[in-house]
Every structure is written in C-alpha cells, then in structure tokens.
Amino acid sequence: MHLPWLVKYQLASTIFIIITLTKVTCFYFNFLTFQKENESDLLLSKNSLIYLDAIQVTPDIRGRIHDYSGRAFYNKPYKLWSKKKNQIASFNTTFVLNITPETTPGGEGLAFILTSDTTLPQNSDGEWLGIVNATSNGTSQAGILAVEFDTRKSFTEDGPDNHVGININSINSIQQVPLINTGVNVSSGINVTFKIQYMNDMITVFGSMTGFEESMKTLLVSPPLNLSNYLQEVVYLGFSASTSNYTELNCVRSWEFSGVDIADDDNKSLLWVYITVPLVIVIIIIGGLAIFFLYWQRKRHMEMPEDAYPRIEDQIQYSSMAPKKFKLMEITKATGGFSPQNKLGEGGFGTVYKGLLDNKEVAVKRVSKNSRQGKQEFVAEVTTIGSLHHRNLVKLTGWCYEKRELLLVYEFMPKGSLDKYLFGDKTFGNNTLEEGCSSTLTWETRHSVIHGVAQALDYLHNGCEKRVLHRDIKASNIMLDSDYNAKLGDFGLARTIQQRNETHHSTKEIAGTPGYMAPETFLTSRATVETDVYAFGVLVLEVVCGRKPGSVYAQDDYKNSIVYWVWDLYGKGEVVGVVDARLKKEEIKEEEVECVVVLGLACCHPNPHHRPSMRTVLQVLNGEAPPPEVPKERPVFMWPAMPPSFKEAEDNSLIQGTLTPFTEITGR
Ligand SMILES: *[C@@H]1O[C@H](CO)[C@@H](O)[C@H](O)[C@H]1NC(C)=O
Ligand SMILES: *[C@@H]1O[C@H](CO)[C@@H](O)[C@H](O)[C@H]1NC(C)=O
Ligand SMILES: *[C@@H]1O[C@H](CO)[C@@H](O)[C@H](O)[C@H]1NC(C)=O
Ligand SMILES: *[C@@H]1O[C@H](CO)[C@@H](O)[C@H](O)[C@H]1NC(C)=O
Ligand SMILES: *[C@@H]1O[C@H](CO)[C@@H](O)[C@H](O)[C@H]1NC(C)=O
Ligand SMILES: *[C@@H]1O[C@H](CO)[C@@H](O)[C@H](O)[C@H]1NC(C)=O
Numbered sequence: 186m187h188l189p190w191l192v193k194y195q196l197a198s199t200i201f202i203i204i205t206l207t208k209v210t211c212f213y214f215n216f217l218t219f220q221k222e223n224e225s226d227l228l229l230s231k232n233s234l235i236y237l238d239a240i241q242v243t244p245d246i247r248g249r250i251h252d253y254s255g256r257a258f259y260n261k262p263y264k265l266w267s268k269k270k271n272q273i274a275s276f277n278t279t280f281v282l283n284i285t286p287e288t289t290p291g292g293e294g295l296a297f298i299l300t301s302d303t304t305l306p307q308n309s310d311g312e313w314l315g316i317v318n319a320t321s322n323g324t325s326q327a328g329i330l331a332v333e334f335d336t337r338k339s340f341t342e343d344g345p346d347n348h349v350g351i352n353i354n355s356i357n358s359i360q361q362v363p364l365i366n367t368g369v370n371v372s373s374g375i376n377v378t379f380k381i382q383y384m385n386d387m388i389t390v391f392g393s394m395t396g397f398e399e400s401m402k403t404l405l406v407s408p409p410l411n412l413s414n415y416l417q418e419v420v421y422l423g424f425s426a427s428t429s430n431y432t433e434l435n436c437v438r439s440w441e442f443s444g445v446d447i448a449d450d451d452n453k454s455l456l457w458v459y460i461t462v463p464l465v466i467v468i469i470i471i472g473g474l475a476i477f478f479l480y481w482q483r484k485r486h487m488e489m490p491e492d493a494y495p496r497i498e499d500q501i502q503y504s505s506m507a508p509k510k511f512k513l514m515e516i517t518k519a520t521g522g523f524s525p526q527n528k529l530g531e532g533g534f535g536t537v538y539k540g541l542l543d544n545k546e547v548a549v550k551r552v553s554k555n556s557r558q559g560k561q562e563f564v565a566e567v568t569t570i571g572s573l574h575h576r577n578l579v580k581l582t583g584w585c586y587e588k589r590e591l592l593l594v595y596e597f598m599p600k601g602s603l604d605k606y607l608f609g610d611k612t613f614g615n616n617t618l619e620e621g622c623s624s625t626l627t628w629e630t631r632h633s634v635i636h637g638v639a640q641a642l643d644y645l646h647n648g649c650e651k652r653v654l655h656r657d658i659k660a661s662n663i664m665l666d667s668d669y670n671a672k673l674g675d676f677g678l679a680r681t682i683q684q685r686n687e688t689h690h691s692t693k694e695i696a697g698t699p700g701y702m703a704p705e706t707f708l709t710s711r712a713t714v715e716t717d718v719y720a721f722g723v724l725v726l727e728v729v730c731g732r733k734p735g736s737v738y739a740q741d742d743y744k745n746s747i748v749y750w751v752w753d754l755y756g757k758g759e760v761v762g763v764v765d766a767r768l769k770k771e772e773i774k775e776e777e778v779e780c781v782v783v784l785g786l787a788c789c790h791p792n793p794h795h796r797p798s799m800r801t802v803l804q805v806l807n808g809e810a811p812p813p814e815v816p817k818e819r820p821v822f823m824w825p826a827m828p829p830s831f832k833e834a835e836d837n838s839l840i841q842g843t844l845t846p847f848t849e850i851t852g853r
Contacts, residue, residue, distance in 0.1 A: 215441040228258040230305040239436040242426035250432045254315035256305045258423030264448040265420045266413040275384040276444030283436040285374040290346045292431025294335040301417040312339035315425030327354040336372040337431055347371050351407050353415050362405045508571040513587035520549050546597035563591045577641035579664050579674035600665035607731050625767040630669045631728045636806050637671030643799040646714050656712045658720040659698050700734035704791050704822045715793035722788025726751050731765030748789045752819040780812045787813040791822035
C-alpha cells in the first residue's frame with residue numbers, strides 16, 4: 186500500500202495552496218540595512234547613493250552638500266487602488282531615519298513619498314524637499330503624496346523646526362503636527378523609527394526614539410483620504426529629501442514594507458494564481474480520489490477470499506449454448522427480494538425460490554455465498570445442464586453472477602420433487618407445496634417416473650455429444666411437472682466426459698449421497714456410468730417401495746438396506762410384498778411390478794460388470810427385452826470389481842484406487 190505516501194502528498198499540496206494564496210495577497214519587502222548590492226533593488230536619483238549601510242538621499246559629496254535634492258524608490262511598483270475592483274489597498278511601513286544637521290538648524294528635511302513618476306523634479310531643492318518644484322507645486326500633475334519630516338521652518342505657513350505633515354501635490358501640508366512635546370526629535374543625529382499606516386482611508390504616523398514597538402507614539406492621524414482621487418492606480422514607494430543653505434545628512438537606515446496586494450490585471454503573480462490554484466485543487470481532488478480508490482480496493486480485497494470466483498464468467502461464456510445471463514436486479518425483483526414467502530426449499534448448497542421472470546414461473550437457486558463447493562457446482566451446472574435439452578431434464582433457462590451472488594434460473598416444477606410424494610407425511614409434514622404431498626402417486630405415475638428418469642439417464646450416458654455422469658441421482662433430485670412427468674435436475678455434481686476420448690471414461694473425485702452409492706465406489710473412488718446405474722437402481726426400488734434407501738431399520742448406510750431388504754423378499758418369492766402399502770391392490774399390475782423390481786435389483790448388482798446399461802434398462806421398460814437374470818440371493822461383492830468402462834480406461838489406476846478407498850468420499 187502506498188497510502189502513507191499519498192497522505193503526505195495530500196498534506197503537502199494543501200499546505201502549498203495555503204502558502205500560495207497568502208503569498209500573493211501580500212506585497213512585502215524588508216531592508217534590514219542597505220548594501221551596495223541593494224542598488225539594483227532601488228531606483229536612486231542622480232545625487233543619491235548607498236553609503237555606510239544607508240541610503241544617503243542628499244549625500245555629502247566631497248564636502249558639497251548644500252542645495253541638493255534627491256529621491257530613492259523601491260524598484261517594483263505597488264498597486265494602490267483598483268478601478269476594476271473598486272478597491273483601495275492598505276499598508277504598513279516602518280523605517281529608521283538618521284538626520285544629522287550640519288547647520289543650525291539643519292535643513293531642509295526628508296519625506297516618505299508615493300508617486301507614479303520617479304523622476305526628481307528640477308529645482309526641487311531647498312524648501313521643496315524633492316517633492317515638487319515651483320512649477321508643479323499645488324497642481325494635480327504633481328501626483329504625489331508625501332509624509333514630510335521637516336526640520337526647518339522655511340516659510341510662514343510652514344510649521345516650526347521639527348514637524349510632521351501630510352502633503353498632497355504640494356509643499357503645503359493639509360495637516361501638520363509639531364513634535365516639540367512628543368519627545369521625538371527628527372534631526373537629533375540619532376536613529377528615529379517611524380511607522381506609517383494607511384488603512385480605512387486614513388494615514389497614521391507613529392514615531393519612537395528607541396525603535397521599540399511599545400515606545401511608539403502616535404504623531405499624526407490624517408483626515409479621511411481617498412487616495413484614488415489624487416494618485417494613479419500604480420505608484421512607487423520611496424523617499425525624497427533636500428538641503429539649502431541649511432544642510433544636514435538625510436539617511437534611511439532600514440525599511441520594511443507590508444501591503445495588501447490587490448493587483449488584478451496582467452500582473453504575473455495573479456496569472457500565477459489563476460493557473461496554480463485550479464491546478465492545486467485538481468491535484469488535491471485527484472489525490473483524494475486515489476486515496477478513496479485504494480481504500481475501496483483494499484476493502485473489497487479483504488472482503489473477497491483470494492481466489493473466490495476467478496473468471497467465472499469466462500468459464501461459462503466459453504461453453505457452447507450457454508443459457509441466458511440475467512441481471513441481479515431482474516432476479517431480485519422476480520423473487521420479491523428473495524422473500525421467505527417464495528422459498529421452495531433448501532438444498533445442499535443453496536436455497537430455492539419461486540419467481541416470476543418475463544411472465545413465466547421460474548425456480549431460482551441461490552447458491553450460498555460462503556460455499557467454495559458452491560462455485561464449482563455452479564459452473565458445472567451451467568456448463569452441463571445448460572447445453573443439454575431433453576424432455577426429462579430440468580431446463581436451466583438462465584444464470585447470474587453479480588455481487589458475489591451465484592444464481593441459477595430453472596423452469597418451474599409445480600409439483601416439486603419426487604421424494605415429497607414417496608416419503609410424504611413422515612418427512613415433510615409442514616411443507617408449503619400447493620398440492621397434496623400426502624397424496625401418493627399411482628402405480629402408473631410411478632412407472633412413468635421411472636421410465637422418464639431412465640430416458641434422461643440414457644440421454645446423458647449415450648445420447649448427447651459429451652457423455653455426462655450425473656453422479657447424484659436420488660429422489661430429491663427428480664422434479665415433477667404439472668402432469669407428474671419426471672425431470673432430472675441438480676447437476677451440481679455432474680461431469681462431462683469426452684465421448685471420443687475413451688481414456689476419460691470415469692471421473693476420480695467421488696461424490697454422491699450415501700445410500701445411493703455403489704459398493705465399488707468406496708474402493709475405487711471413481712464415478713462411472715455403472716455407479717450412475719446403481720443409483721438409478723436404488724431409486725427404482727424406492728419408487729416401488731415408497732421408503733428411503735437407508736431406513737431406520739438399516740444398521741449402516743453403505744449396505745443400502747433397501748437393496749438387502751428387497752433382495753431378501755425377492756429370494757423368498759414375495760416380490761409383491763415390497764410394494765408401497767399405500768398403493769391400491771387393484772391398480773397394481775403384478776407382472777409389471779415384478780419386472781421393475783427385478784430390473785432395479787439388476788441395476789443394484791454388487792458387481793458393476795453385471796449391471797445393465799441404461800440402453801438395456803430402457804428396452805426392458807419398453808417391453809422390448811426381458812428383465813435381466815438376477816440371482817435369488819444377493820451376490821457377495823467381489824473384490825476387485827472394476828466397472829467395465831473403468832477397466833478399459835486405466836489399468837493401473839486400480840492400485841491408486843485401492844490405496845485411497847474412503848478418503849475422497851464427499852457425501853451429501
Ligand atoms: C539587499 O541586498 C542583500 C545582499 O545582496 C540581499 O540579501 C537582500 O535580499 C537585499 N534586500 C532586498 C530587500 O532586496
Ligand atoms: C498594519 O498594521 C495593523 C496594526 O498592526 C494591522 O491591523 C494591519 O492588518 C496591517 N496591515 C497590513 C497591510 O499589514
Ligand atoms: C519643475 O520640474 C519640471 C519637470 O522636472 C520642469 O519641466 C520645470 O521646468 C521645473 N520648474 C522649475 C521652475 O524649475
Ligand atoms: C533636536 O535635537 C537637536 C540636536 O540635538 C537640538 O538642537 C534641537 O533643539 C532638538 N529639537 C527638539 C524639538 O527637541
Ligand atoms: C474613492 O473615490 C472613488 C472616486 O470618487 C470612489 O469610486 C470610491 O468608492 C471611493 N472609495 C472609498 C473607499 O471611499
Ligand atoms: C544662502 O547663503 C548665501 C551666502 O551665505 C546667501 O548669499 C544666500 O542669499 C542664501 N540663500 C538663501 C536662500 O537664504
């Protein structure tokens with residue numbers, strides 16, 4: 186599992202998007218000091234330069250310092266307001282000034298300025314502070330906002346030496362505050378920290394002689410100023426200063442700026458956001474889906490045993506004449522959601538429900554989910570019975586494999602299974618069949634049932650393309666239609682055998698129902714044509730006697746007590762005595778009964794060589810041949826007693842068979 190990696194990835198991309206978003210909403214820079222290298226980060230006017238870790242706005246060049254003006258800007262413009270967004274930015278900036286007077290008082294002063302025009306106006310020295318000159322003063326062309334730190338009163342309207350003022354497009358302040366009582370002295374020659382905040386249309390100026398946040402004094406609060414009325418949308422941030430006859434060193438020692446970034450148009454950073462944000466969101470979604478998918482897969486994986494139902498569809502689809510594949514939804518609907526009311530019965534590996542599909546009554550076998558055996562039997566059933574068509578075989582009309590549900594759809598048999606009529610009252614007292622389970626079958630019906638099963642078996646053994654061994658012939662696997670015609674069903678254990686390939690005339694895995702299993706099965710562990718015949722013989726005797734193969738009188742199942750019992754009476758010449766007591770004396774045709782009983786015993790011959798083939802059985806039932814000779818006493822089972830078909834197949838498999846006589850038996 187790559188889960189931890191994915192989670193990390195998800196976390197990282199989330200953090201990344203947060204950083205991305207915060208970064209682009211802020212315009213920030215911080216000069217802790219100014220070095221020569223920072224000249225490229227700044228736009229300096231001709232007279233200004235970096236020297237002694239500071240911007241010297243009006244430097245002393247070889248002793249000449251009077252009548253200077255200068256400007257220094259950060260080299261990237263700042264979006265102050267946006268017409269499109271109808272939005273005005275806000276910012277905080279903190280800088281340290283050092284103004285050392287060379288005359289008394291020092292002159293003229295320094296200002297923090299915002300303007301879109303970085304060029305220094307001509308003749309802006311002296312009283313103009315580098316902000317405007319005589320021409321531009323007071324005109325909107327100036328396009329400048331200044332927070333002046335004036336060190337000398339230079340005209341009548343000007344404040345006293347050392348004052349702070351707000352100027353818009355003019356050297357005359359719209360508001361000015363003397364610093365005399367604030368403890369802040371701009372031109373004392375030592376470092377003074379100022380902070381300017383522009384927020385909610387107001388400019389606030391703070392100052393401190395120590396630089397500590399808590400010693401900051403509010404020097405000036407401007408009236409509401411909508412800067413979009415005076416300045417262009419994009420401005421440069423910086424400082425200007427001037428000297429006259431009165432001189433001073435105007436130095437900026439450090440500068441930090443932090444502003445809300447409202448840049449919108451073709452600004453690269455915003456484009457970056459437009460690309461990055463959706464991309465990151467997509468990455469997060471994909472990551473999330475991947476995690477979900479992996480969890481889901483793992484969950485599914487854990488639910489499914491490893492090789493639960495590998496390629497079940499392939500196995501079925503490749504078999505010829507496969508029956509119809511249904512959708513689980515259709516079948517669920519047909520059976521009323523597998524309602525207990527529609528339950529017909531419960532078998533070895535599943536439950537059978539009645540349903541209505543395409544306006545036809547059907548029986549649906551639902552193979553129990555947890556049965557590994559169930560799957561093999563499911564495939565066997567679909568591939569064998571699905572390709573067989575005979576009037577005495579239960580017709581498989583469809584199947585379904587969805588959501589681990591294995592479902593088989595058969596034609597509906599209104600009269601249910603044969604065993605319910607043979608052993609009726611005793612075993613199925615509370616069954617739900619519509620019609621008389623207590624009603625016994627007439628002799629005629631019984632004879633027709635035997636005949637029908639014989640025809641079905643003959644078809645399986647000799648009539649179809651591939652020889653099929655049913656391997657589980659018993660009363661409960663014989664179904665009756667509305668006219669009591671017998672139909673052989675439940676091909677869960679059936680195996681097909683290539684007719685051409687004689688070497689596979691038997692199948693090794695032994696399975697079946699005790700009581701119906703031929704004696705040699707326990708030694709050879711082989712299902713053969715002869716073992717099917719033996720089970721048929723037991724069924725014949727059952728039908729005639731109306732009792733179970735291994736009754737309560739039987740001491741052990743293998744000896745098939747019904748065979749012993751009938752043979753015993755047959756030996757004593759009391760064949761008619763075996764007939765079901767529920768049958769009326771007058772309807773019994775003694776000759777026919779005797780013929781059938783003898784035929785049944787012949788099929789149950791302990792020695793497989795002596796059992797008739799299904800072809801012969803049919804001939805006898807049709808009256809085309811006499812019943813086979815059957816000894817008066819049940820012959821002893823002779824070992825080895827190899828079935829003819831088995832012997833011709835593999836001669837040396839006998840040894841194998843005798844070595845593992847009982848281990849492979851899977852009774853049902
Ligand atoms: C100033 O220059 C130094 C040295 O080159 C550099 O590390 C620093 O990032 C620059 N400051 C700014 C705000 O660009
Ligand atoms: C400026 O500082 C104030 C107070 O410290 C703060 O509330 C405001 O968010 C800051 N503005 C910016 C753009 O950093
Ligand atoms: C003021 O500056 C502008 C542009 O720099 C210039 O054209 C103009 O002549 C200057 N005015 C004076 C009085 O020097
Ligand atoms: C500021 O400091 C200078 C130099 O120390 C001094 O001459 C001047 O009087 C001071 N001004 C104020 C307002 O304190
Ligand atoms: C600023 O002025 C402009 C133009 O007069 C106006 O559209 C905008 O709404 C004003 N903004 C604020 C915050 O007052
Ligand atoms: C500056 O000083 C010189 C000589 O000291 C003087 O002639 C000149 O008038 C002064 N200028 C101003 C603007 O005060």
